[in-house]
Amino acid sequence: MKSILSSNERKPETARRLTFASALLLLVSLLGAGCACCSKMKSSTKSLPEPTVLDESVEALKKQFNADTSKPRVLALFSPTCGGCIYGAKALQHEAQKFPEIVERADVMIVWMAMLESDNEREARKAVRKFDFEGAHHFYDGERRIGTRLMAEQFPNAVRDALEILPRDHELREMLESRKDLPPEKMPMWDAVLVFPPGVKWEERSPAPIWWTKQTSFIGEEKPGKMTAVFWKKSTRQPPVNSDWYLEAREAWRVSGDANNGIRQP
16 A cells, blocks of 8 residues: 655655664764774783893893993983982983983893882882883892992992092081991992993993993982982092982983994093
């Protein structure tokens, strides 16, 4: 039986059906797109960075240090909970992200050392995830072995050298006097960044850095670019200078870039 509705009367019903079908198709498309998007996001998720725990031999660090001797090596030594060290790690990360072309041509190692009672592997892991950047390799040194070795092998006379050149009334003199007879394991190198030139290898003995800086006091305020701390740098026979970790980190990357270009440090 033929419909008694005219073509004009059938149009609203047809339009409603088309509208419903279109909406259903759009919903399916959106759901499909959403799943594809989520799938894409899941597949691109990066695993969280983890520090390599160093044993007594510190072979893991040596292996990374010697992996490509054609590059300069940048080595940072920080406590994962010390305020001054955290500021230094933040500065190193910030400046690294400003100069990716320099960082790409260097081998970067950050050793998180247990220097304070609050330092442990868990805190080191948290610091790694917060201050990681492209190209950085992280390690955890629960026994301060790296800092102790560097102090014993590269800076054995650091305190006595410093006492020879510091004025009698210098603010650091009393502290250094109390440490002049301590063995390296009692005053390891830390809160520091060292740069090593291309060509050197870490074998039985650590190589000598071409540049280094160590924060010796921190005022407790983060003011990038201002004078926030006292640093000993380049030579233990030079007096310490007022500086800031952002300035020191920038200089570390500059020295690394110069080393790649064969420019010697004064």
